[in-house]
Amino acid sequence: MAGRLLLVCRLLVRDLRRRPIETILLVVAISAATGTLTLGLALNDVADRPYERTRAATAGPDVVARPHTTGQRALAALAPLTTSAGVTGHSGPYPVAFLVMTAHGRTVHTVVEGRDTAPARVDRPVVTEGTWVRPGGVVVERAFADALGVRAGDEVGVDGRRLRVLGTAVTTARPTYPYAGWIDPDSALVERGGLVWVHRADIATLAGARPLSYTLNLELADPDAGAAFVDSATTLHAGELSTWQGIAEQDGRLVADAREALLVGSWLLAALSIAGVTGVVAGRVVGRRRRVGLLKAVGAGPAMVAVVHLAEYLVIGLAAAGIGLAAGLLAAPALIRPSAGLLGVVDTRPPALSTVVAAVSLAVVIATAATLVPVVRAAFASTIHALADAATPPRRRRWRVRLSRRLPVTLLIGIRVNARRPRRARLVTVNTLITTTVLVAVLMNHAQDEPFDLGYTDLVDPRAERTDQALLVLTVVLGVLALLNAVVTTWTAVLDARRPLAVARTLGATPAQAGLGLGVAQLLPAIPGVAAGIPVGLGLYTIVGPGELRYPPDSWLLATALGVLLVGAALTAVPAMVAARRPVADALGSTPA
Amino acid sequence: MTESVLRARGLTRRYGRGSGMVRAVDEVDLSVPAGESLAIMGPSGCGKSTLLHLLGGLQRPTAGRVWLAGRRLDTMSERSLARLRRDSVGFVFQSFHLMDELTAVENVELAALLAGRSPRQARRRAGYLLDRVGLADRADHLPSALSGGQRQRVAVARALSNEPLVVLADEPTGNLDSAATLEILRLFEDLRTEGQTLVVVTHDSRIAAIADRMITMRDGAFADDSRLAVTAPVHGGWR
Secondary structure: OHHHHHHHHHHHHHHHHHOHHHHHHHHHHHHHHHHHHHHHHHHHHHHHHHHHHHHHHOOOOOEEEEEOOOHHHHHHHHHHHHHOOOEEEEEEEEEEEEEEEEEOOEEEEEEEEEEOOOOOOOOOOEEEEEOOOOOOEEEEEHHHHHHHOOOOOOEEEEOOEEEEEEEEEEOOOOOOOOEOOEEOOOOOOEEOEEEEEEEHHHHHHHHOOOOOEEEEEEEEOOHHHHHHHHHHOOOOOOEEEEEHHHHHHHHHHHHHHHHHHHHHHHHHHHHHHHHHHHHHHHHHHHHOHHHHHHHHHOOOOHHHHHHHHHHHHHHHHHHHHHHHHHHHHHHHHHHHOHHHOOOOOOOOOOOOHHHHHHHHHHHHHHHHHHHHHHHHHHHOOOHHHHHOOOOOOOOOOHHHHHHHHOOOHHHHHHHHHHHHOHHHHHHHHHHHHHHHHHHHHHHHHHHOOOOOOOOOOOOOOHHHHHHHHHHHHHHHHHHHHHHHHHHHHHHHHHHHOHHHHHHHHHOOOOHHHHHHHHHHHHHHHHHHHHHHHHHHHHHHHHHHOOOOOOOOOHHHHHHHHHHHHHHHHHHHHHHHHHHHHOOHHHHHHHOOO | OOOEEEEEEEEEEEEOOHHHOEEEEEEEEEEEEOOOEEEEEOOOOOOHHHHHHHHOOOOOOOEEEEEEOOEEOOOOOHHHHHHHHHHHEEEEEOOOOOOOOOOHHHHHHHHHHHOOOOHHHHHHHHHHHHHHOOOHHHOOOOHHHOOHHHHHHHHHHHHOOOOOOEEEEEOOOOOOOHHHHHHHHHHHHHHHHOOOEEEEEOOOHHHHHOOOEEEEEEOOEEEEEEEOOOOOOOOOOOO
């Protein structure tokens, strides 16, 4: 047993060292998928922790009450809550006005809350820059200040009145920008906006003729009993009671779309990764056919041969899982940028066990799914056949051969090269299908407008901004993986087609015809992939995207389809032309007959 | 005197450099008249196959010149060489080099299709050639279903597809058993009789025996060049 283990380890190490480029390709392909999955899963963990930290630092409320009525009616609705069972403390009611703020030429919906200079028992916003409120000034919630680009000392206009920005602060009594809960007085609709604090004495002046609303922060004996308290609080007929868990969840919405995009994307990348790994593994197994024969000749059974190969891919898979986990966890804080609205540095270490298990499982599944068939096939191959290093004979595709007879030489060569190895052609189709799907989904995302934001602000929606960033990460990773896959499949095709192309050239095919034929062989299976990728991408976004959808113009889709095909053609052209320039005699002599 | 179809002057092919340099073909002069069958013999590694590749434009010489039907091959572009091979040269290889996924008739018609002939013309010509090499009844068989001799006959039929000026054969019986070798000998004998220019690189003295002329190579150069008298047809009362 120990001897066998030693043999497996020795072969594994030697093989990894002998084929470093292929090993790197495999690691990159698998870690791309695991990294994206980790990033998607890590976003939730990352989002929770800064909220908790900020809540502790700001003596955040357990429940926040906001009546939809105004003036005395609102105060009357809130009053009984302070003495309700389970309430151990409160702050407020604080007057609130729903106004607009102008800064740097941009106007934004703003929840203006009147506060006292002295710190409250519940909800003490932590000042991150400048000072706390005093008459004549305004303190801006930090995420809101970031979005507006204002700092302490700047001047802003609140409903036309000029106020000096005294500082920035963070709180957990309201979700961060843009979910501060701005209420349209005319329709009572809750819209997006930011939060600012002014001195209690200034708010009536700022609100002018508009009636003031109020907010009350409650501290419960049991902070986790917020939901039960909300159910029992029947005095607030027209209004809203928010638990701290609800507010935290709303803060998490900032990255909800990004998270969903990354999770869906990670499965697409996993499929792409399987396609890529399959291509590399098929090439590796073919390249090691002779070694399989030797192993079997000296007494290794099919199981031993399979173990030798699978162990190698398992090690590669585990290494890739580690790299993917590290990359995903390192990238997550950059994507969520919690510092804007919450306190503290994001700490994603140690990662959640479920995230580690998911990433490792994905890596193992990719490695196993991509390697099982070629490895089992190699394990059960005839020893003599393997020792002779003879390639598996290509399958005959009668109708393709017949069809190609009637086509120009380039197409004839291309179709016949594909007909020899249909599985590789299918990998090209899968590669382009997934690439086009993701690109079309990204286009769909760009085509969506934010209907609620139109008309009152041109500020970037931080939720959309994070989604865009997630999609950018996804697109870049996908692009790299798709390029690697294209290069691998092209080179595999070039190697496999060396002899038939050399024979064709011996019979009179020109290097250009041979090279273009190889290019066509790669391009033909890409066409159905691109054609299917467009509806699949649109459909995928329709399933996971928000309710009402806008579709990108046809010209965008057409340009994407052509772009994918052109990039594929360009990637194919170089190895194909290099292969076609190779002297025929060399190709005939260097490949097994 | 009959005009030379194939001619070479100072033909040289070297590999490597310095002390590791190998002269695979060393300043060879050769002239092959139309209709002549030439056998090139010699020990393994003496440069026979390299010479054949140089004559067929599959490799470029390091020095020297080659003419095929009066056109210089050594200065031609790859594209022109491809056209010349397509129209004027037929190759037969030791390992057949048939496409495994194509039937016998599809292998034979491949050269004609690459030359731009219509599928119908190509198929008609392939059928005729397979009949000529005695494989009409095996036209729809894959190479894997044919014997070694039959595969090589398919390869010969393919080489004849575009009515080449010269057929270059590299060890055509090297992978065949005695019976199959005999089949090929008969076929080459027929080609010689019909006036097809043939250059055959071989170890097999029986092939050399049916040639008009035999050249012996050693260390990349010609050691002997002799004209032979063909005494007895190989196939006797074959047909």
